[in-house]
Amino acid sequence: MKLHPLSIPYRGLSRGASVGFMLYFVGQSLSGTDFLPAPLDQPILVALAGVAVVTVWQVAYFRRFEYELTDDGLDVASGVLSRRHREIPLGRIQNVDISRNVLQRALGVAAVDVETAGGGATEASLQYVDYDEAKRLQREIQRRKRGGDGAGESDAEAAGAADAEAELFALDLDDLLLLSVLSFDLRYLSLLAFGPAAFPVVPGFAEVAFVGGVVLVALLLAGLWALSAAVTFARYYGFRLARVGDELRYERGLLQRYDGSIPLEKVQTITLRENVLMRRVGYATLAVETAGYAPGQTPSGGSEAAVPLATRESVLELANELEEFDPPEFERPPERARTRYAIRYALSLAVLAGLLLGTRALFGVPGSQALAAAPLAFVVLAPVAGHLKWLNRGYAVGEDHVFTRNGFWTRTTKVVPYYRIQTVIQSRTPFQRRQRWRLASVVIDTASSAGGPALAADLDREDATALRERLGEQLQANLAERRSESESRSVSDSDSQSDSDSDSKSQSDSDSDSDSSGPAGPARRD
Amino acid sequence: METLNPRVRLVWAVGAVVTATVLGAVAAAVDRFVFEVGVPVVVAVAGLALAAGVVNAVLKYRIWRFDVREDDLYLERGVLTRVNTVVPFVRVQHVDTQRGPVERTLGLASVVVYTAGSRGADVTVPGLTPERADELQERLRRLAIESERESDAV
Numbered sequence: 001m002k003l004h005p006l007s008i009p010y011r012g013l014s015r016g017a018s019v020g021f022m023l024y025f026v027g028q029s030l031s032g033t034d035f036l037p038a039p040l041d042q043p044i045l046v047a048l049a050g051v052a053v054v055t056v057w058q059v060a061y062f063r064r065f066e067y068e069l070t071d072d073g074l075d076v077a078s079g080v081l082s083r084r085h086r087e088i089p090l091g092r093i094q095n096v097d098i099s100r101n102v103l104q105r106a107l108g109v110a111a112v113d114v115e116t117a118g119g120g121a122t123e124a125s126l127q128y129v130d131y132d133e134a135k136r137l138q139r140e141i142q143r144r145k146r147g148g149d150g151a152g153e154s155d156a157e158a159a160g161a162a163d164a165e166a167e168l169f170a171l172d173l174d175d176l177l178l179l180s181v182l183s184f185d186l187r188y189l190s191l192l193a194f195g196p197a198a199f200p201v202v203p204g205f206a207e208v209a210f211v212g213g214v215v216l217v218a219l220l221l222a223g224l225w226a227l228s229a230a231v232t233f234a235r236y237y238g239f240r241l242a243r244v245g246d247e248l249r250y251e252r253g254l255l256q257r258y259d260g261s262i263p264l265e266k267v268q269t270i271t272l273r274e275n276v277l278m279r280r281v282g283y284a285t286l287a288v289e290t291a292g293y294a295p296g297q298t299p300s301g302g303s304e305a306a307v308p309l310a311t312r313e314s315v316l317e318l319a320n321e322l323e324e325f326d327p328p329e330f331e332r333p334p335e336r337a338r339t340r341y342a343i344r345y346a347l348s349l350a351v352l353a354g355l356l357l358g359t360r361a362l363f364g365v366p367g368s369q370a371l372a373a374a375p376l377a378f379v380v381l382a383p384v385a386g387h388l389k390w391l392n393r394g395y396a397v398g399e400d401h402v403f404t405r406n407g408f409w410t411r412t413t414k415v416v417p418y419y420r421i422q423t424v425i426q427s428r429t430p431f432q433r434r435q436r437w438r439l440a441s442v443v444i445d446t447a448s449s450a451g452g453p454a455l456a457a458d459l460d461r462e463d464a465t466a467l468r469e470r471l472g473e474q475l476q477a478n479l480a481e482r483r484s485e486s487e488s489r490s491v492s493d494s495d496s497q498s499d500s501d502s503d504s505k506s507q508s509d510s511d512s513d514s515d516s517s518g519p520a521g522p523a524r525r526d
Numbered sequence: 527m528e529t530l531n532p533r534v535r536l537v538w539a540v541g542a543v544v545t546a547t548v549l550g551a552v553a554a555a556v557d558r559f560v561f562e563v564g565v566p567v568v569v570a571v572a573g574l575a576l577a578a579g580v581v582n583a584v585l586k587y588r589i590w591r592f593d594v595r596e597d598d599l600y601l602e603r604g605v606l607t608r609v610n611t612v613v614p615f616v617r618v619q620h621v622d623t624q625r626g627p628v629e630r631t632l633g634l635a636s637v638v639v640y641t642a643g644s645r646g647a648d649v650t651v652p653g654l655t656p657e658r659a660d661e662l663q664e665r666l667r668r669l670a671i672e673s674e675r676e677s678d679a680v
Contacts, residue, residue, distance in 0.1 A: 117642060291642065422617045422643030426610040433608065445643035453644060465610075472612045476597045479616060479673075 003065050004109045007128040012058040016051040023050035067126060069140055074114060076124045088123055090145045092116045094290045097260035098134045105257060110134040114141075117291035117447060138261055142247050145263075164245070168318060169307050171239035179236060179309035180229035182277045183285075236308045243321075248288065248306065262306075266290045268420050268448035270319050272413040274312070279411065284315040288322065289448035323417060328403040330394030333439070333458040337393075340437055340458075342386030349375045349382065395442075395456035395467070400478060402444060402471060404454040414454040418471070418478040420446045426468045432458070440464035444471060527591040527602075533632050534653025535587045540628045542579020549575045592651055594665065597673070599639060601649060613649055617641045618670035623659045624650075635659035639666060 027046030057080065066077045073089040095115040104110060109128035116123045129137075171179070237254035248262040271287040278284060286307040306322075307315055316327070356372035388408040396403040402421075405413045425443040432439040438461045444454040456467060550572030557563045582605055591602040598614040622638040629635060629652075636652045637659050654662065 421614070422641045423614070423649075424612040427604070428608040430606050445641075447642040448644060468610065468612060472598055472614060475614055475616070 001067050001069075001129075001133075003062055003126065004128055004130050004133075005062070006107050006109055008055075008058050008062050010104070010107060010109065010128060011061070012051075012055040015058070016054040019054050020047040020051045023047045067124070069137060069144070071144055074124060074141070076126075086124065088114060088116060090141065093141055093145070093263075094266050095260055095262055096138045096141055097258060098131075098138060099253075099256060099258045100131065101256040104128060105131075112137055115290075135259075138259075142245065142261065142263070146246065165249070166243045167240065168243050168248075168321065169239075169241040169310065169314075171236060171308060171310075175309055176233060176236060176239070178281075178283070180233040182275065182281075182283065182309070183232050184225055184228050184275070184277075232308075239308055241306060248322075250306070252308075262288055262290060264322065267322060268416075268446045269454065270306075270323055270415040272315060272319065272415070273410055275410040276408070278309070282312050283309055284312045285309055286315045286319055289446075291447040319415065323401065323415060325398050325401045325403075325415060328396035328398055328401075330396045330403065330405055332394045333390060334460050335390075336437060337439060337458040338386050338390035340386075340431075340439070341389045342383040345382035345385050346379045349379050393457055395459070397467070397470065397474075402454070402456075402474075404444065404456045406455060406457060416444055416446055416454050418474040419482055420448075421471055421475045422446055424468050424471045426464050428461070442467050442471075527593045530587060530590050530651075530653030531634060531655055531658075532587065533634055534590075535583045536632055537626075537628050537634060537653065538583035538586060539580055542576055542583060545579055546572045546576035587653075590653070594662070594669075599649070599666065601651065611649060613639055613641060614673075615666065615669040616673040617643070618666060621663045621666045621670070623656075623663050625656070637662050637666070 024043050024047035027043035030046075031043055060080045061078075064078060064080055064083070068075045071090075073087050074093070075085070075087050077083065077085045093114055094117060095113075097113040097115070098110050099113070100110045108131055110131045111128050112124075112126040112134045113122045114124040114126075126134075126137075234254040236252050239250070239252040241248060241250045243249075243264075244261075246264050248264060249259065250262070251257070251259045267288050268291055269289045271289060273285040273287065274283070288306040307318060310318070319325075353373050353375040356375070357369070360369070360372050385408075392405060392408045392411050394405045400417055402416050402418065403413060404416075405411065421444055423445045425445060426440055427443070428440045431437065432441070439458045440461045441458060442456040442464050444456065446453060456464075459467065550568060553563070553568040553571040557565070557568050585605045586603070589603060589605060589608070593600045597616075598612050599618075601609075601611045601613075603609055603611075619640045619642055621640070624636045624638055625634070626636075633655065634652075635654050635656045635658075636650055637654060639649045639651070641647055641649075651662070
């Protein structure tokens with residue numbers, strides 16, 4: 001299959017515009033010199049030449065780009081100069097995301113991103129195809145995946161089941177507005193770094209400047225809040241989550257519209273987030289994480305978000321629909337950990353004050369001594385901060401899941417099914433190791449690529465060791481359980497395990513499909 | 527619990543020498559081109575780095591332990607922050623053996639175990655004799671395949 005023909009002018013324009021601009025300025029600085037051949041001695045001509053080259057390139061790209069969905073997977077052949085042929089096995093596909101910005105919507109085209117767990121970047125990106133074709137691909141990938149799975153199911157039946165869509169959640173306008181107001185992304189605070197630069201430091205008027213600074217910071221904060229609210233509003237406008245057979249489908253976005261699929265069998269962890277404001281009004285956010293995106297990469301569609309905002313009860317209900325678990329009873333770190341947090345906060349404030357006083361003494365930076373010592377005033381808050389941190393921390397061991405909880409400003413609760421655990425890492429820093437504290441932390445790592453691994457912080461040392469061993473045992477027990485389940489479900493179908501057998505990062509070795517359950521062959525070659 | 531080959535201390539010590547040399551060279555360059563700190567300081571910097579590196583190598587060797595258990599590979603390591611890692615065989619994606627130039631000279635090898643996890647996705651067991659490394663690799667590979675049938679896709 002080819003891309004949509006409109007993708008040529010679209011890609012040509014979007015890519016050509018930036019190249020054209022750049023070349024225009026290059027041309028401007030070069031015109032009048034002897035560098036350019038006489039007929040091209042006009043900045044605008046240089047720019048147009050650049051745009052023309054880009055357009056020709058896009059035509060070639062279009063002609064060379066070919067994709068096909070087969071029963072085994074998605075084949076993509078692309079590349080103008082160096083050609084690449086890529087096959088993505090169906091069972092390895094994690095997320096299928098469709099995105100359209102305003103212009104693309106007007107043209108009726110969409111970008112399709114197909115993610116697997118391997119590699120860094122998006123594995124297949126179709127830019128751009130017809131919107132209906134994009135939807136068809138999304139549906140077909142799901143249908144064919146199941147077609148390979150279910151033995152007796154006919155295509156028509158499968159398609160029928162795939163079409164049955166059950167809406168799980170829709171965000172109404174009131175909730176969207178509430179969400180926009182409540183979710184303040186702390187990362188915007190980094191913009192505050194420009195604050196001090198915005199007002200000049202006047203020697204001798206430090207106190208006046210300080211007051212001015214406070215006012216300025218307050219104004220900036222309000223502005224950033226508004227900005228953050230607007231971004232959130234545009235992002236989650238018209239959010240809808242539905243369950244289609246064995247997949248979750250979501251739609252969202254005001255300017256750029258996203259629609260993506262998350263296969264339920266690929267879900268690694270479920271994350272519940274509540275910031276301080278949300279907790280006050282009893283709301284929460286739910287995220288469903290898969291291994292589709294590389295660590296550190298911003299998900300193209302943010303598809304890990306399952307529910308941007310809903311009441312705590314309905315979020316829990318929804319989480320239970322995805323993974324069945326009893327409400328966890330969290331065990332907090334021992335109380336000595338709280339003392340440690342308080343001491344740690346107090347110490348870091350003291351160090352900050354020390355640094356300020358030190359730089360003042362050394363370099364004569366303006367500002368009174370009292371101002372530099374100001375952090376010390378907050379030491380009284382250290383026990384409070386320590387207590388809040390302690391209060392919101394904890395872990396719980398359930399029947400099929402392990403839960404961790406961290407953070408006061410944004411409390412994050414992670415639900416990890418035992419059979420998703422990759423590695424368990426117990427660590428003790430030199431401070432945790434001191435006889436006085438005897439603490440340890442346990443990191444429960446999964447293949448989930450968003451939001452970081454689950455952390456059970458500051459457990460009693462013995463408890464941490466017990467948890468580490470327990471998790472390993474639970475993983476084995478849980479896997480054995482799942483295996484016997486899947487074996488009793490499909491004894492006859494030797495292909496049935498092909499999907500669940502091996503991991504997507506490894507090469508798919510045909511060995512794993514052969515069903516002889518004998519002892520591991522001594523010389524199986526990959 | 528298995529300990530590493532004692533010669534691994536030499537491998538790490540060589541690393542410490544390299545680090546100390548680089549640090550000494552930087553200090554010397556600062557002394558020469560930026561502001562004079564004096565030759566004793568340069569020597570002290572290099573000497574301290576070397577001493578710290580050697581002490582670190584000795585302690586690291588003393589603490590490093592690993593064990594191929596029934597269902598998982600268990601490691602204990604870390605001089606300052608103690609880290610105990612459990613890597614279930616089911617999660618092993620592939621296993622490498624590695625031999626750097628220093629390791630080759632000293633007749634040692636490392637085994638690197640990869641998982642699909644987001645953190646600690648690769649775990650290195652250093653300081654093994656080549657035979658032991660090959661054996662460990664083969665064993666882990668077999669155990670991984672054996673348990674693979676129970677495993678689940680990412």
